[in-house]
Amino acid sequence: MAKRMAVIASFVAVVFAGSWVLAEVRPANPKKGQALYEQHCARCHGSAGDGLGPDARDLIVPPANFLSLRSRSKADWELMVAISRGVLFSPMHGWADRLSEQDMLDVLGYIRTLAPFNPVT
Numbered sequence: 001m002a003k004r005m006a007v008i009a010s011f012v013a014v015v016f017a018g019s020w021v022l023a024e025v026r027p028a029n030p031k032k033g034q035a036l037y038e039q040h041c042a043r044c045h046g047s048a049g050d051g052l053g054p055d056a057r058d059l060i061v062p063p064a065n066f067l068s069l070r071s072r073s074k075a076d077w078e079l080m081v082a083i084s085r086g087v088l089f090s091p092m093h094g095w096a097d098r099l100s101e102q103d104m105l106d107v108l109g110y111i112r113t114l115a116p117f118n119p120v121t
C-alpha cells in the first residue's frame with residue numbers, strides 16, 4: 001500500500017513538474033517572432049503574411065494567406081497546431097522539432113500583429 005502511494009505521489013510530482021515547466025513559458029514576444037518568421041516562414045508566406053513569398057510559386061498547395069478571412073477567423077490554438085504539427089498533404093511541415101514552444105508562440109504572436117484574429121468580417 002505504501003509503495004502504491006509512493007508511485008502515485010511520484011506520478012503527481014511529475015504532472016506538477018510538467019505544469020511548472022509550462023508556466024515558465026512567457027507571453028508571446030512578437031519582436032522575436034518577427035526574426036524567426038523572416039528566417040523560416042517568409043519565403044513561403046511572404047513578409048506581409050499574404051502567402052506570396054518567393055518560394056510560393058513552386059508549390060502545388062499555395063501557402064496560407066494569413067490576411068485572408070480563412071486564416072484570421074481561426075483561433076490561436078488552431079494556427080498553433082498547424083505550426084507545431086504541420087498541415088497534412090501540404091508542404092507545411094511541423095516545426096515542433098526545430099522550434100521551441102516559446103519560439104512557436106512568438107512567431108504566432110507576430111503573425112497576429114500582421115493579421116489580427118477576426119472571426120466576422
Ligand code: HEC
Binds near residue numbers: 040044045
Ligand atoms: C515550404 C513553404 C512553407 C514554409 C517554409 C512555411 N509554411 Fe506555413 N503553410 C504552408 C502551406 C502550403 C500551408 C497550407 C495552406 C493550406 O492549408 O491551404 C501552410 C499553412 C500554415 C498555417 C495554417 C494557416 C491556416 O489558416 O490554417 C500556419 C499558421 C502556418 N502555415 C505558419 C507557418 C509558420 C509560422 C512558418 C514558419 C515557422 C511556416 N508556416 C513556414 C507553407 C509553408
